[in-house]
Each structure stands twice: as structure tokens, then as C-alpha cells.
Amino acid sequence: MKFKEKVVWITGASSGIGEALAYAFSQEGAFVAISARNQEALEKVRNACAYPDKVMIAPLDVANFDLVPEVAAKIIDRFGYLNILVNNAGISQRSLVRDTAFSVDQQVMNVNFMGTVAVTKAVLPTMLHQHFGQIVVISSVMGKIGTPLRSAYAASKHALHGFFECLRAEVKEEGVGICIICPGYVNTNVTINALTGDGSPNKVKAESTANGLSPNEFAHKALKAIAAEKEEALIGGKELLTIYIQRFFPRLLRWIIRRVNVT
Template sequence: MERLMGGGVLQLLLASAGVLLLYRILVRLRPGAPLKDAVVVITGASSGLGKECARVFHAAGARLVLCGRDAARLEKVVQELTACSTGSQKQTYTPSTVIFDLADTDTVDRAAEEILKCYGQVDVLINNAGISYRGNILDTHISVHRDVMETNYFGPIALTQALLPSMIRRRSGHIVVISSVQGKIAIPYRSSYAASKHATQAYFDCLRAEIDRHGIAVTVISPGYIRTNLSVNAVTGDGSKYGVLDKNTAMGRDPSDVAQAVLKAVRQRSKDVVLAGPLPCLAIYLRTLWPALFFKLMSSRARKEQKPKDE
């Protein structure tokens, strides 16, 4: 192994792994922040990970503001949460809803005003809504790149910036963004998606540094594949739906498990969390420490796929 990777690179990987292990141990010992009565805003709350986040934060006693484009689907989530809490000894709150399209940034300021009217403040903002993409760059129209960026990047930062002044005035708040492992490494046939998530990672890393003095936390969560309809609803190069539950997505993490990890990250005010298996985590290190090998592996993957089929 040492011959293959080179002694220096191997030592760096082992040292990094040791530091990461120590960090995780210290994080487990750190007391979690209480969420009872906290006002938690979740975008993309009508399905998938957003819906599961609504479940776990509702069970924790948070006052929820659920956001999405479809009023009927959001109302169904509210009814399900209310039914689940019936008879429970824990105090829970009936969630509020705010309907808007995150991709239409012109409506975000109005939506932020509605969100603040619900409880007068926002303690935790979870930027979860997003769209995926499957396509060959050569066959992808520039409008598709723009549409993915509007939903995955411009929408979340517009909402964050609209709510941020209220947090700064209170010197309290927590901003969470659900990014992706593809915000740290780029793989073939995901250009629009990976680009939007790389931009997201960079923006919220900058934001964390700039608002730390105001007592506001920023958490970037980067999951691998999650067992949701993200790939089914993904757009292709011509803007049409991909319409396929691909193999890796079908074998991905249970969204309820990821939601619990989000809850834990919020309680511990974590800064950057990668929720992925050993290979994606190794790829992240490889991209930094041995980029030539990483690029070679990605080129080989692209040649094998030729086009995005069952990935």
C-alpha cells in the first residue's frame, strides 16, 4: 500500500484520519443545544429528506415553518405530523406553512416576511430544497445550468440573506444547508449539480467566517446518495425529467437516518458534516492530496459510462 501511494501521501492520510477520529470523539462529548420551542424553517419540506427533517424536528418540540411549492402536499405533511403527536406526552406545535418557489428569487423576500410573521423570529434555517441533474455537458443547454443554479444556489442564498438581518439583531441563529458530497468532488455527467453544490459550499464557508462574530452558526451537510426521488425528478440536458430511480440512489441511506444526523448536527452546532461511506470520503482526501490520480479515476469512470445510465 505504501509503495502504491507513496510514503508521504500515506502518512498524510493516516494523520488526517487520526485528527478526524479525535474530532468525532470530542463532538460526541459536547452537550447538544436544546431544540424545544426553537423556530425551525425547512425548505423542500413536502417530500424526501425535507419531510423527514420535519418529522424529527417536530418530535424534538420545535416550532416548524414548512416551505415548499405545493400547498396541498405541505398540508398533508402538517396533518401527518399532527396525527403522530396526538396522545404524546411531549409538547409539540402544529407546523406553519409558507408557499413559494425557491427558484423564483423575486418571491423570496416576500416569503421571508411571511416566515418571520409566523413566530417573529427564526432560530434555525434548514436550506434543504434542491434539484439534481443527469446529463452530458455537450448535450446540455445553458438554460438547464441556469435553472439548476437558481434552485440549488441562488434560491438558498437569497432566503438566507433575507432572514440573516433578523438573526444578527438577536445575535442568535443557525443556518444549515444540505449540500452534497458532489460539492466537494465532481463526477462525470453531474456538471450542473456538482457546480451548484461547489458554489453552495464556498458561499456558506465564507458566510460562516463573516458572521461568526454575531454568534450565528453555519453548518454545511454533505450527504452521499439518499433513498429519495431526487434522481427521478432530476433534469437532463434538454430540461426534461430523468425519470429513473438509479441504482446508487435506490441503495442510498434511509432519509430518516440522514434527518437524525441533521438534527444531531444542529444540536452540536457542527460546522461541516460529510454523511458518506469510506470510498466517497477517501475520494475527497484523494482530490486534495493526490489530484492526478483522482482525475485519472474520473476519466476512466466517464469512459466506462459514456452516458449517464444507471448511476
């Protein structure tokens, strides 16, 4: 049990990928702090964990930047140290640029990018003082490519790669590792909860998402990548091929993306 007695903080842990990661880490015997906006949902997740007595509920909206340091301090005070931070909180988007209110762009960036930065900066001094720790970032295939209907979402994920590549170079020699995980399609409610142009939820599950990996399968693969201290991991199906096409044949990928249904 690689993560037994390790302290893990997971944001966005009330559903989907975050929920599955909470179960997986708990099954491994870790102490787990789970955060999200919905405390009732967090309580259900804790009760479903293998070891509920080792799970701490820490309600948090990561876009409430002023509250982040307080929540981080409570978690560290409770356990005394922190081994792994999993930055998972996020929201997606389904709308054309021309139809998207600027306030929606701001909301997506605040949750996906600035919220992740805020949480990371809240725990980084502790990890540097400890001389150990791992910061995991749940990015996306959209952190590598761009398609219609996801402009703010793709921008937020691209920003994560830029920020955490810089951070990795700064802290690698001080015992702190960075693991960026790029999921492809995972069968969660991400497309149902995605914001449309006016900020309302999309309310539609995309077929590609419904046919994706189960959250539990994703979590199993993610824990293997984290245990191996990988710097980057791609987890998904055939959709991951787009990353390699982008790398070696970018013009071809742009041509394909203009002609396929990416809803």
C-alpha cells in the first residue's frame, strides 16, 4: 500500500474524478482531506470511503481565494504534514467564443487556474519546509490542444501547464514533485455541468464522455502515475492520439478539428 498513512488533500472531491480519487486513496490507507463547495456531498463521500475515520471534510470553493489559506492551515494542523495535494477542482465550458459572456471566461479561469494556483501557494511553504511533497494537477487533453466550444476551458488548462512546468523547475531540487495528469474522456457529469455562454449549465452528457473511462478506472491509473512520481501522465482512450498528432502534425490536427463534431 504505497499511500498508507500518507496525507492527501483532494479538491473537487464531491463527485466524478475527485470522488473516485478519494475512494482510491482511502482504500490504500491514506489520510484524506476532501474539499468541494457541497458539504452534504462531501459527507456522503466520506461515509463511502474505506476508512471514514481517516477522512477530513474541508469545505471550500477554490475561487474564494481569501478562504484558501485558512482551509489549508486547518488540514495541515490536523495531520501535521501534507504528502500530496491533488488539484482537481474545475468546471468545463460548451459555447462559442462569440456567444460566451466575459464573466463566464472569468469564472472558468478563476476556478480552474487561479483557484489551483491559490491552493498550491497555500501549501507550498509547508512542503518546502518539509523537503517532501507532491503536487498533482488534473489537467486535460485540452491542456495540449484546442477545439471549438471550449475556449476558456482550454485556456485554463493550457495555463496550468505553463505555471506548473515553471514551478517544477523551481522546486525539483527541494524535494517537491509536480505531476500533471491529462485525462481524456472520463464518464462523469463534466459536460452536464459545463457552462454555456450565459453561465447556465449545459445539462447534456456528451456521448464521448458517456463512453469514456469509468472514474474508478481513471483513479486506479492516476494512483499508479502518482506512486511512480511521473512528471506527466496521459490517461484515456484513442482521444489521446490527438496530443501526438498535435506534436508532430499540427496542421493536420487543425484540419481534422475543423471538420469533426467535438460537442
